[in-house]
Amino acid sequence: MKTEIVKVTEEQIRQHDKNAFSKIALAGEIIKKGGLVAFPTETVYGLGGDALNPDSSGKIYAAKGRPSDNPLIVHIAEFEDLKLITEKIPETAYALAKHFWPGPLTMIFKKSNQVPKETTGGLDTVAVRMPRHNTALELIRAAGGFVAAPSANISGRPSPTLAKYVQEDMDGRIDMIIDGGMIEIGLESTIIDLTEAVPIILRPGFITKEMLQAVIGDVQIDRTLLDGDSIQIPKAPGMKYRHYAPKGDLTIVEGEPERVAEYINKSYYASHEEGKRVGVIATLENMDRYHSDCVKCIGSRQDEEGIAKELYRILREFDDEEVEVILSESFHTTGMGQAIMNRLLKAAGHKKIKV
Ligand code: AMP
Ligand code: MG
DSSP, X not given: OOOEEEEOOHHHHHTTOHHHHHHHHHHHHHHHTTOOEEEOOSSSOEEEEETTOHHHHHHHHHHHTOOTTSOOEEEOXXXXXXXXXXXXXXXXXXXXXXXXXSSSEEEEEEBOTTSOTTTTTTOSEEEEEOOSOHHHHHHHHHTTSOEEOOBSSOTTSOOOSSHHHHHHHHTTTSSEEEEOOSOSSXXXXXXXXXXXXXXXXXXXXXXXXXXXXXXXXXXXXXXXXXXXXXXXXXXXXXXXSOOSOOSSEEEEEESOHHHHHHHHHHHHHHHHHTTOOEEEEEOTTTGGGOOOSEEEEOOOTTOHHHHHHHHHHHHHHHHHTTOOEEEEEOOOSSTHHHHHHHHHHXXXXXXXXXX
């Protein structure tokens, strides 16, 4: 299959550029006919297919090499459309949608029989999101209103934040890639399950627990998310897989900056002796402390949003540069830092050392 790559910018959509809209119309037709189109959103690039067509969902799983018990998120462009695909919309959903849609929040509902089990990995619940991205919203409309879209990476690789990474993973496997440039947030959406008595966060993201609580009161967080030793199985089926894995062996080092640098430099020399390439994920504040030849700056500790945006790009760069050992600084586990640490821990297979 030849994968067509088209460029559409948010600016073009704002200007009602005819050329951009005709590309989106074409992409919408592809999805309506059962094909797959990767597209930008504010979180990461998505791999879109018709959410109401079981064959399309099957193709998404095949293109990603994703286990078919790992459900897809259904993307909509109008709040009204939620009614068709859900059984019951709780009051909390109205309040959350008012505050955070369009935006990086996915809500889980009891599904209606319009949604095939192929899309929900066999579950009787459905995950729904309205992205805050004009190109994505126009594509969803052009595709008939319901687009199932997981991240547009091969299963187990970091989610793509640039179209070139989508191309790396998906070239020849899907019909089209819409290149919308660099992604704004860089981490996947927050997922909240509204089917429980107390809503529960299944995946941390840009919308934090504190932000959710300010709108709907009591919110819990799935305990398995930050705790590698937990014997419980995470409630979001996807969270049990070792996602976001770089090819190199990643360890997170936690402690006072001097001690962390001391440990990382020692590890560097040991691995270097063995002829291994070593990469370090460093913050601006500490990067000069490291001796490795491949230190990547993920941004300032003061700017967690900046760190979130760079994380997947850096992990992919280490892959490209054939780095075999990766050592990373650790981050706060509150606010946006919680999402960063959650992804980093998963990438590291929960390997974290306290010094
Ligand atoms: P991705 O599409 O790559 O962002 O991954 C989607 C995530 O949402 C996975 O971790 C899924 O397990 C989770 N998810 C999707 N639908 C449901 C659902 N109905 N119940 C629980 N988790 C879900
Ligand atoms: Mg994913």
